[in-house]
Amino acid sequence: MLCSTAAVAQQSKYASAVDFPIVLAGNVGELRTDAFHAGIDIKAAKGIGSPVFAIADGYVSRVGVSPWGYGNSIYVTHRDGAVSVYGHLDRFNKKIGDWVRNQQYAKKSFAVDLYPQAEQFPVKRGEQIAYLGNSGSSAGPHLHLEIRDPRTGFPQNIIAKGYYEVADEVKPTIKSIKLYEIEVVDGVEQHFLKHSSAPAPDLVFTLRGRGYLAYEVVDYKSGAGNTMGIYSLTQSVDGEQNFGFALDFVDYGKQRFMNTFVKYDDHRATKLDVIRAYVSPNNRLAIYNKVIDRGVLRATDMPLAVRTAIRDDGGNEQIVQFKIVRDTSTATRPKAFGEVVRWNSEFNYLIGNLSVNIPREALYDDDFIVCEEVSEGVYQIGSDKIPLHRAMTLVLAVPPHDKSDKMGFVNEKNGWIGGSYKDGRLTATTNRFGAFKTSLDTIAPRITAVDLAQKSAVLRFKITDNLSGIDKYHLTVNGKWELAEYDAKSNLLTHKIKRNQTPISYDIVLTVTDAKNNKSTFKRTVKW
Structure with a gap:
């Protein structure tokens, strides 16, 4: 379920993409499966079909239609070279929509990735370009908005950079602190959880030799119940920073490194945001700053005084302080296999x-x-x-x-x-x-006619497959290829028939093929 938080758009840099107070369902840097979230998600306060506007002057440089990902999407290139991205749209404005439909028929494909000429669709700040929706891999109605840097093409942290001001008086929270010990087992460094504790004024951890810290964090916006991603973390030991990061941008080419940014098994199993103050040897993220020895700590005769600060994209901060002392005991580790x-x-x-x-x-x-x-x-x-x-x-x-x-x-x-x-x-x-x-996989996909209503003149089918998944489909009406919109989330294909003034017969043939070339065909004649 998408929750929200109130926000106000700045007028100096970018206009709002919607005509209602912005509420957030997600922010830049929020941790997703195998990736950092690259934009802000604006909740559909007025529902599906509310207008979406260009945030600045420019031209439409790309239009996408897909049953996956951003679904129906528009990319606008602005005068300074920045690109704004609008995802999960319900539909485009009439001019863009008519052109896209013509391209789909020319290519005989629902999914298209189109690059119009710069002079084809110029737009002004505040001009309506589309309608808010729930297309693609969306978990609920909302607008996904990105602003990509003109030099790198990377999505920028919209809130942290102040492009939109979000009502946020809630500090991020460190729910627990974890200490992992690093030991060499049969020539391979292994990481073992030594401590896990909520922050406390007198918190003391023990460390045998080398190790690193990880932090389970959570952030909220004012008046909202859904979680957001934090913006930065800085860790200092005995007054000197040894680890830090700031999520000012998201590099699409390095998204999967998110799996080493977090404690992977915790994030994968429970979706907890457990961020490691440690940089793996194969970690190419460019978000880190002043990292010493990959964030590794070493026990000494004197206690280590640790101070860690986390900040959200609204500038709110939480600080925790604790100590780490040497543990002189010997650990018994499980035997390594593999x-x-x-x-x-x-x-x-x-x-x-x-x-x-x-x-x-x-x-x-x-x-x-x-x-x-x-x-x-x-x-x-x-x-x-x-x-x-x-x-x-x-x-x-x-x-x-x-x-x-x-x-x-x-x-x-x-x-x-x-x-x-x-x-x-x-x-x-x-x-x-x-x-x-x-x-x-020897079983063909299943086709179920959901709606062949004469009143609405809509063909709607549910298409499912038991194993390898839907690969392609082909719809003809009276022997002619017709466009069928595919919503992969609901497994629905939809086609609107252009009705004649007097009832005529329509011969409908739908063929669906899975990834192992098993085919099913639905045939029916209706008179509308």
């Missing part, structure tokens, strides 16, 4: 008929990766608690049979991966570790 995989080296391994290739820089740190056949035909490769930055490749030797082209890999936890079969080998790539097996 193959040693170095983050900066390629790794190849053979398990029976399955070969595994983990490319260089697929891991963030050196680690132990389990590679074994745990039961017949089920292969455990790594742990789902370990993130993969680059996809690994699985190749299974399989004798040819009459359904070879229907084979694919399945991750027992995350579902269908797929793959291609050629010359006795099934090959697939995946960016998740886990338990893998093969499966056959």
Whole structure:
């Protein structure tokens, strides 16, 4: 559910993109799956269909339509080279919408990525360009808004830079502080949780040798119940900063490094924002400032005095202080299992008929990766608690049979991966570790007519697939290709028929194909 917080647009830099007080459902830097959120999400205070306006003079430089991602989207290039992005739109204004529809028919495709000429759609500040919606991979009606830097193209932190003023008198909160010890096990650095505690005035942690800290954080805006991402964190030890970051921008090319910015297993399992004051060897994020020895702490005879400050994009700050003292005891660590995989080296391994290739820089740190056949035909490769930055490749030797082209890999936890079969080998790539097996997809997609109402002249179908997923669809009416809008969230296809003045017959043929080329066809004649 999308919640909100009141905001007011500044008039000096950019106009508001909506005609009501802005309320936020998400901010820049908020932690999502495998990524930092790149814009602000403005709640649909007036519902789907409320107007969306250009925030400054410029021209429409790109228009996208997709059942995924930003759905219906518009990109406006402004006079200074900055680009504003408007995502999850319900529809475009008539001029842009008519042009997009013509392009869709010319390409015979619902999904399009279009780049009009600069003079084709000039826009003025405050001019309506679209209508707010819920298209693409949206969790609810809202407007996704980005402002991309004219030099780098990176989405900027809109609130932190003051482009929009958000009502925010709530300090961010450090809910817990965690201390991880670093020990070398069989030549590989391993991280073990030593302490986890809520902040307290007299908090003291103990550390045997080397380690680092992590912070579970949460932020809210005034009058809102939904969480936001924090803007910055600065950690000092004995008065000297040894770690810091500030989320002034989001680099799309480095989004997946978010998985090492956080404590991955906590974030993946519980969605907690546990931010590590530690920089992995394979961490290319450019958000850090004054990091000493990757944020690693070393126990000394004298207590370490730690001071950590977190700030939100509204400038509110929380500070915690605590101490770390040396622990002279000896730890008993669990035995390490698996193959040693170095983050900066390629790794190849053979398990029976399955070969595994983990490319260089697929891991963030050196680690132990389990590679074994745990039961017949089920292969455990790594742990789902370990993130993969680059996809690994699985190749299974399989004798040819009459359904070879229907084979694919399945991750027992995350579902269908797929793959291609050629010359006795099934090959697939995946960016998740886990338990893998093969499966056959021989079942065609299911087509259900939801609405063929004469009154509305709307064709609406629900299309689903049991395994490999919908790959493509093709709709004809009276033998002519017709545009069907696809909402992947609800599995709905919709087409509006242009009605004749007198009732005529319409021969409807819809073919849906899944990723393994299984096809279903729906045929019906209606008279409207």
